[in-house]
Amino acid sequence: MQISPVKIISLLFFVFSGFYLYHAFQIRVFAFDENAPFNAKTFPILLGYAGIFFSGLYIALPEKRPANVNLSVLDYKRTITLVILMIIYGVTILKAGYFLSTSIFLVLSYITLGEKRWFWVFALSFPFVAIFMFLLHGLLDIYLRDPLLKYLGIIG
DSSP: OOOOHHHHHHHHHHHHHHHHHHHHHTOOOOGGGTTSSSOTTHHHHHHHHHHHHHHHHHHHSOOSSOOOOOGGGSOHHHHHHHHHHHHHHHHHHHHHOHHHHHHHHHHHHHHHTTOOOHHHHHHTTHHHHHHHHIIIIIISOOOOOOHHHHHHTSOO
């Protein structure tokens, strides 16, 4: 019996989602946000449960058409580059802040994936992150620590 590569990937995603869910429950929130319907833990916990549910379904249900994956055509260089970018992003987000680190991460990710139109690279990174930050900080009152925006006087 041969196990499909897609089932192995689903199993790895299941384990990753379990670790993610465990760490999502470890997120500390402010005392006044503890009983709020939406706080810093809500979306990560939802993502963890969804990852476990869908990958568990894919593991448990039989495959109608087993996928044949040709491992020689996969682009390992880009994959490893994206993983390294994610690790650097995770390390720098506390020091550089959400806006700058996320925007630079998106720009470098688009370039790594081969996007050549510079307008779209910048249009889908800096303005998108600014809008998302406004939604979180301005509308939902979720505080994101951002030394750059605090230094510029945009957030308090």
